[in-house]
Amino acid sequence: MLVDSLDVSPARFHADTGWEIKPEGACKGDLCLPLPGGFSLTDAAARLGMAVVEEPAHGLWAVGPESVTGRALVSAEAPELELADLDGRPWRLSSLRGQKVVLVAWAPY
Numbered sequence: 001m002l003v004d005s006l007d008v009s010p011a012r013f014h015a016d017t018g019w020e021i022k023p024e025g026a027c028k029g030d031l032c033l034p035l036p037g038g039f040s041l042t043d044a045a046a047r048l049g050m051a052v053v054e055e056p057a058h059g060l061w062a063v064g065p066e067s068v069t070g071r072a073l074v075s076a077e078a079p080e081l082e083l084a085d086l087d088g089r090p091w092r093l094s095s096l097r098g099q100k101v102v103l104v105a106w107a108p109y
Contacts, residue, residue: 001063006052008041017064019048078103 001016010021019026025034026044033047041063045052049067054060078101081093093101 003041003061003063004059006041006061010039013039013041013044017050017066019044019066 001013003012014020019028021027021035021039021044022032025032026039026048027033035044035047037043042052044050045063050064051062053062055062078093082090085091
């Protein structure tokens, strides 16, 4: 989820993350986690184990995905990814759907 403000509505949070904000807390499927004090993006993200990372040069924040326990993602479904192969042709991650895939990422910082 990319946002340009941390003032996000419960409806937008639900649409972008799948977590519905109800009186009993943040709910997805049969799982509901209490949100003491009501909904705020930063509080909900902390409770759900979502990283919130600011990109000040562009005025954006990246949020999620949830880990709930802080140790593992609750979903193994990757978003669509398209890159050029060595010959410059477009290649999509979804072309490997149904197969086991290991993604390795590296950053120099």
